[in-house]
Amino acid sequence: ILNVEQSPQSLHVQEGDSTNFTCSFPSSNFYALHWYRWETAKSPEALFVMTLNGDEKKKGRISATLNTKEGYSYLYIKGSQPEDSATYLCAFANSGYALNFGKGTSLLVTP
Amino acid sequence: EAGVVQSPRYKIIEKKQPVAFWCNPISGHNTLYWYRQNLGQGPELLIRYENEEAVDDSQLPKDRFSAERLKGVDSTLKIQPAELGDSAVYLCASSPRTVTTEAFFGQGTRLTVV
Numbered sequence: 001i002l003n004v005e006q007s008p009q010s011l012h013v014q015e016g017d018s019t020n021f022t023c024s025f026p027s028s029n030f031y032a033l034h035w036y037r038w039e040t041a042k043s044p045e046a047l048f049v050m051t052l053n054g055d056e057k058k059k060g061r062i063s064a065t066l067n068t069k070e071g072y073s074y075l076y077i078k079g080s081q082p083e084d085s086a087t088y089l090c091a092f093a094n095s096g097y098a099l100n101f102g103k104g105t106s107l108l109v110t111p
Numbered sequence: 112e113a114g115v116v117q118s119p120r121y122k123i124i125e126k127k128q129p130v131a132f133w134c135n136p137i138s139g140h141n142t143l144y145w146y147r148q149n150l151g152q153g154p155e156l157l158i159r160y161e162n163e164e165a166v167d168d169s170q171l172p173k174d175r176f177s178a179e180r181l182k183g184v185d186s187t188l189k190i191q192p193a194e195l196g197d198s199a200v201y202l203c204a205s206s207p208r209t210v211t212t213e214a215f216f217g218q219g220t221r222l223t224v225v
Contacts, residue, residue: 004153032210043114044154044202046213089153093210098167101146101153 002026004092006102013080013109020076021105023090027071034091034099035064035075044089047075080109113137117203117217125225129191132220136184136205143180144214145188146202154202160186193224 005024013019025033032051038044048057053068061078077084087106091099116135124130136143141162146154157176159167162183171178175194180186190197200221204214 006153034210034213036216041218043216043218044204046215049211049213051211091153095210097209098156098159099144099210099214101155103151103153 002092002094002100004090004100004102006088006090006105008105009103010106011108013107015081015109015111017080017109018076018078019080019107020074021088021107023073023075023092023102025071025073025090025092025100026094027069029094030068030071031093031095033066033068033073033093035073036089036091037086038089038104039086047088077107080107082109082111085109115203115205115215115217117201117220119220120218121221121223123223123225124193126195127192129189130193130222131190132188132201132203132222134186134188134203134217136186136203137207137215140205140207140215141183142206142208142214143186144202144204144206145178145186146204148200148202148219150199157188157201190222193222195224198222198224 035047036044048064050066055066063076066073087104089104091101143160145157148154158171160180178188200219202219204216206214
């Protein structure tokens with residue numbers, strides 16, 4: 001079992017604020033890094049799958065960066081909206097087969 | 112295209128009783144995962160299948176948990192007998208290939224053991 005750390009544990013922002021979360025993972029034997037969004041009463045939904053050091057990916061107002069040498073990834077949300085409220089999970093793989101999840105960051109965006 | 116389907120969504124049982132969860136993955140996905148999420152924790156892998164073969168069950172408590180994936184499609188996860196500490200959300204996910212592609216999750220089964 002690999003140690004994947006996410007911070008902060010929870011976050012409460014106002015609508016329109018930009019925010020970011022951190023995912024830290026072991027820097028050795030990197031294979032892939034996933035970000036998922038999990039809304040209450042729904043299925044976790046993939047945001048990004050990142051495999052290369054320096055990867056930057058964007059989907060609408062959400063973007064992510066990856067640094068495999070130092071073992072971290074950032075997730076950014078620009079201009080947060082109430083519908084962004086969810087738990088954001090990152091998952092690290094050091095082989096081709098198993099994802100190791102962090103505990104998640106719980107985001108609440110209020111109008 | 113239908114997503115990953117799990118049933119039941121919720122289950123409440125008394126301790127020492129058996130319980131089973133069912134998962135129908137996305138058609139064509141060879142890889143199937145069962146995860147357990149305890150309150151305040153991230154999902155933890157219980158077992159991974161490649162087609163019908165369980166290739167990673169190192170985290171599955173084999174004294175009470177069992178799983179099968181018949182014909183490499185649907186899968187069931189069973190607990191017998193259930194203990195209070197088994198209360199959690201059980202998630203099923205499938206993927207067309209290895210971890211370089213996203214996993215698709217079901218909505219999960221929330222188990223409460225009383």
